[in-house]
Amino acid sequence: MHSNKVFLIKTMVILLSRLAFALILTACGNSEDAQKLKDALDVNQLNITSLQVSSDKSIIEALETLPMKAEAFIANESTPSIDVSNKVKWSSSNNNIASINSEGLLTGKAVGLVTITATLADLFASTDIQLSDALLETIDIINNNPSSVSVCRSGYELIANGNYDDATVRNITTSVTWTPDDPTRLSIDASGVFSTHKDGTSTVTATKNSITDSTDITINDDIDSVQINASDNSIYTGNTLAFTATGTYDDTSTADITNNVTWASDDEEIVSISNETNTKGLATGISEGSANISARCLTTVAEESNSLSITVAEEPVINNIAIEEDKSILEFKLVDSPEQLTANLKRSDNSYSTNVSDDEYTTWSVNDTISGTALSIDNTGEITFTEVGITEIEVRYYDNNNGIGPFTDTIEVQIVTN
Amino acid sequence: MNKLISLACLALFSAEFASATELYGEINTSYAFSKIADEKFNPLALETRFGFYLEKQIGLEAYYGTGLSNDKQSGLELSLNTIAGVNLRLESPDTKDGMKVFILLGYGMSEWDVDRSGTGEPGKVDFDDFSYGGGFEWRLGKSENWFVNIRGQRFLNKKDISLDTGSLGVRYAF
Numbered sequence: 001m002h003s004n005k006v007f008l009i010k011t012m013v014i015l016l017s018r019l020a021f022a023l024i025l026t027a028c029g030n031s032e033d034a035q036k037l038k039d040a041l042d043v044n045q046l047n048i049t050s051l052q053v054s055s056d057k058s059i060i061e062a063l064e065t066l067p068m069k070a071e072a073f074i075a076n077e078s079t080p081s082i083d084v085s086n087k088v089k090w091s092s093s094n095n096n097i098a099s100i101n102s103e104g105l106l107t108g109k110a111v112g113l114v115t116i117t118a119t120l121a122d123l124f125a126s127t128d129i130q131l132s133d134a135l136l137e138t139i140d141i142i143n144n145n146p147s148s149v150s151v152c153r154s155g156y157e158l159i160a161n162g163n164y165d166d167a168t169v170r171n172i173t174t175s176v177t178w179t180p181d182d183p184t185r186l187s188i189d190a191s192g193v194f195s196t197h198k199d200g201t202s203t204v205t206a207t208k209n210s211i212t213d214s215t216d217i218t219i220n221d222d223i224d225s226v227q228i229n230a231s232d233n234s235i236y237t238g239n240t241l242a243f244t245a246t247g248t249y250d251d252t253s254t255a256d257i258t259n260n261v262t263w264a265s266d267d268e269e270i271v272s273i274s275n276e277t278n279t280k281g282l283a284t285g286i287s288e289g290s291a292n293i294s295a296r297c298l299t300t301v302a303e304e305s306n307s308l309s310i311t312v313a314e315e316p317v318i319n320n321i322a323i324e325e326d327k328s329i330l331e332f333k334l335v336d337s338p339e340q341l342t343a344n345l346k347r348s349d350n351s352y353s354t355n356v357s358d359d360e361y362t363t364w365s366v367n368d369t370i371s372g373t374a375l376s377i378d379n380t381g382e383i384t385f386t387e388v389g390i391t392e393i394e395v396r397y398y399d400n401n402n403g404i405g406p407f408t409d410t411i412e413v414q415i416v417t418n
Numbered sequence: 419m420n421k422l423i424s425l426a427c428l429a430l431f432s433a434e435f436a437s438a439t440e441l442y443g444e445i446n447t448s449y450a451f452s453k454i455a456d457e458k459f460n461p462l463a464l465e466t467r468f469g470f471y472l473e474k475q476i477g478l479e480a481y482y483g484t485g486l487s488n489d490k491q492s493g494l495e496l497s498l499n500t501i502a503g504v505n506l507r508l509e510s511p512d513t514k515d516g517m518k519v520f521i522l523l524g525y526g527m528s529e530w531d532v533d534r535s536g537t538g539e540p541g542k543v544d545f546d547d548f549s550y551g552g553g554f555e556w557r558l559g560k561s562e563n564w565f566v567n568i569r570g571q572r573f574l575n576k577k578d579i580s581l582d583t584g585s586l587g588v589r590y591a592f
Contacts, residue, residue, distance in 0.1 A: 033543035034579045037454045037494075040534040044493040045457075122539035 039121040042087065048072040051088065051125035052081070053118045055106075059130045059170055062111045066129065068104040070118035088118035097131055134166035139176065139213040141206050148218040150249055152226075152260040152297035154195040158188070158215065160206040176206040186217060195260055198298045222250040226261060226306045228295050233308070235271070235285040236315035243273065243281040243308070245295040257297065267291040270312050285312040316347035321397045321407040325352060329412040334388060341381040343395045343409070356397055357381040367394040367410055375415060385415045440471040446569070446587030448483065450498060452530075453580045459496045462486040463583065469507060477507035481526075493535040499542065500529040501573060501583075503549060516557030524549050526573045528581055545581070547574045555589065565589040 042048075052071045060066050070088045071081040090100040097112035106116060111133045117126040142159040149156050162172040178188040186202035188194035194204065199221035205214045227246045235241045247257040258281045263273045270289040274282045283293060294307035323343050324330060332339050343362060345353040356362045358380040366374055372389020383393070391413050398406035444467040452459040464486050469479025485498035503526030510519040526549040532540055553569030567587050574581040 030545050030547075030576060033540075033545060034576050036540035036543055037530075037532060038578050040532060040540050041454050041457055041492060041494055044534060121534060122537050 036121070039087075039089075043121040043123060046072065046082070047075040048084075048120070048123065049075045051084070051118055051120060051123050053116060053125045053127040055116075055127065055129065056174070057170060058128070059132050059168060060106075060108055061136075062108050062131045062133050064108045064131075064175060066106040066108070068100065068106055068116055068118075068127075070104060070120075070125070072120065072123075084118075084120060088120045091117045091119065093117070098129060132164070132166065132168075134164035134168060136162050136172075136209050136211055137165055138163045139172070139206050139208060139211055141204070141213045141215045143215050143217070145217075148220040149196055150222050150247075150255075151196050151199045151219050152223055152247055152257045153249075153255050154193075154257075154260060156194050156196070156217075158192040158194065158204060158206070160192065160208075160213070162208065172208060176208040179205045179207065181205075185219065197260055197262075223297050224248045224250060226257070226295050226297055228293065228306045228308045230283075230293075230308060230310070234311040234313060235283065237285045237287060237312055238315065239285050241283045241285075241310070243283055243293055243295070245281065245306070247297060257295075261295040261297050264294050264296070265291050266294070266307075271310055283310065288312055288314055316349040316351065318345045318353055318404055319348050319407070320346040321356070321395060321405075321409050322346045322352065323393070323395050323409045323411040326409075327411060329414060331414045331416060332383075332385070333418050334385065334415055335418045337386065337415075338382050338384045341377070341383060341393065341395075341411070341413075343381060343397070345397065345404075345407070359397070361397055361399040361405070363396045363398075365394050365396075366391055368392040370412065372415070375413060383413060388415050388417055390414045441468070441592040442470070442477070442479075442589055443468050443592070444479075444567075444587050444589040446483075446585040447486075448501075448583040448585040451580075451582040451584070452489075452496065452498075454494070454496075455578050457491040457494070459489040459491055459494075461489045461496060461498050463498050463501060465501060465585065465587075467587075467589075469505075475509040475511065477509070478504065479507055480504050485531075495533045497531045498528060499531050500527070500544075502527050503546075503573070505549070509555075512557070518555050519552065520555060520567075520569075521552040522550060522569070522571060528573055545574050545576065545579065547576065549573045553585075558588075563591050565591070 050073045055066055055068045070085045072084040073081050085104040090104050092098050092100050093115035097110050098106050098108050098114045100106045100116055108131045111131050113128055113130050115126050115128050117124055140161045145156045160173045160176045162170045173192045178192055180186045180188055181203040185198040185200055186194055186196050188204060196219045199219045202217045203214050204217060205212050225248045228243055230241055230243045232241055244258045245261045246254055248254050263275050263281055265271045265273045270287055270291040272284050272286055273293055274280060290309055290311045292307045292309050321343055323341055342355060343357045344355050347353055364377045364379060364381050370390040370392060373387035375383050375385035375391050377383045377393055392410050393413055394408060394410045396406060396408045446465040448463040448465055450461050450463055463483045465481050465483030467479050467481040469477045471477045483501035488495050488497040503524050505522040505524035508521050512518050527546040529542060529544040531542055549572055551569055551571030553567050555565050555567035558564040558566055567589060569585045572582045
């Protein structure tokens with residue numbers, strides 16, 4: 001019997017070892033197969049019929065990077081295509097010439113031609129990218145904006161074209177370095193989009209491989225007025241409120257200039273306001289009081305500005321409960337049974353907060369029978385009555401977990417004949 | 419691949435323990451609850467199990483199953499080619515009525531065949547994962563050997579993909 005058991009256990013160990021070995025061999029396929037299923041389902045659920053791969057350029061320098069885009073075309077939809085660049089599986093026909101990551105960013109490694117393919121389930125699309133060793137000879141900045149642009153305005157664009165020694169002209173807007181001579185007058189991002197902050201002339205330079213080209217931008221003092229807006233004129237301490245600024249120009253056009261103006265608070269100890277890139281115009285309540293928020297567009301002749309007053313108050317705290325918004329007595333007719341009572345939490349500024357009639361922390365009870373027959377009340381605040389009388393009802397709220405309460409309130413409920 | 423491993427396991431069980439007295443065999447019909455992202459697929463499967471008791475109430479079993487029907491959702495047709503694996507089976511003592519509770523802990527593999535809108539893609543996919551489950555078993559009448567059971571078992575729980583089964587089975591203890 002003992003040898004039989006040893007035999008069984010030995011065999012079991014052998015079996016499990018064999019299985020474990022087999023599982024190690026197959027385990028690697030799990031996540032890949034899961035993705036295959038998910039992709040196949042996505043294609044069908046989104047009604048995708050085909051894919052298309054595109055990029056801003058078809059020829060790049062050997063060591064350049066290039067974002068690739070994959071679009072999926074949808075059957076029977078008003079939206080003709082959707083961007084699936086982050087959903088497809090990217091591959092390069094030759095990773096020694098160019099590799100591509102899962103987000104579709106191609107990285108050039110050597111001169112040659114590669115085919116970039118995007119695959120989603122059984123659908124795929126490809127495009128060829130030429131990696132060239134042609135030398136950049138000159139840069140031309142193309143300025144398609146008006147001869148003078150408006151002050152305190154965004155969204156203007158510059159394009160950089162590169163002239164190469166193989167006689168090709170390529171758009172190199174995103175691969176040059178854009179530099180304004182005075183960043184307080186004009187700021188420009190990596191894709192050649194610029195904003196103006198002050199009138200005058202600004203020189204913008206595009207640089208790549210020590211080759212440069214420059215262009216002058218004339219910024220016109222054509223702003224008539226600045227209008228500030230906010231969704232509220234009061235704020236609690238510690239809370240934020242977004243301000244926006246709208247500029248009106250000589251040609252009567254208007255533009256959102258929130259990010260182009262200089263924001264200020266006349267009392268930073270009451271309200272602070274941000275001039276940082278991603279939070280421009282965002283005010284924060286610091287302490288109780290009032291302060292003026294202003295937005296200024298700087299011009300050489302006169303600055304256009306506007307201000308708005310904002311009041312800061314301490315945020316009221318929940319400190320009480322009230323039945324039927326603090327009524328002392330309620331009257332119901334006998335025929336109207338049952339009736340629902342309402343209890344709301346109450347703030348320190350006497351405003352009413354959440355309805356907690358049916359809350360897990362709320363307890364309803366009959367406190368006293370003042371006359372006649374007592375009514376009955378359930379744990380949601382619903383009262384039932386069959387006789388006339390006056391009953392005092394009590395509600396109690398205590399959220400021990402969050403330290404709210406205990407608060408109580410009472411109300412007299414009088415039941416009268418029909 | 420999985421099928422071969424499973425058959426090998428079954429062959430080993432059958433050959434090496436044929437003379438043992440603590441063997442059992444079982445057949446189950448299973449309703450699968452399979453989920454890919456937010457779509458649910460419910461194909462049917464048939465499973466056979468062979469096992470033996472290491473100790474009283476502790477068994478080791480191997481199983482192999484195959485699909486009986488397909489299910490189709492959002493144009494994706496799914497069938498279960500293979501379910502296979504091993505379980506440790508832990509049983510409670512019989513009640514007076516001949517009922518027992520059992521739990522299963524093990525490792526399982528499943529091979530699915532998936533067809534997107536008649537394209538044949540992505541085709542065969544396979545998964546493996548720790549599996550667990552349990553069920554109730556009743557003695558059939560006064561029989562010493564025949565039992566009927568119901569069981570639930572989770573075979574696979576990966577991100578966006580899962581496979582569970584609910585089964586009705588008949589077990590014969592040799």
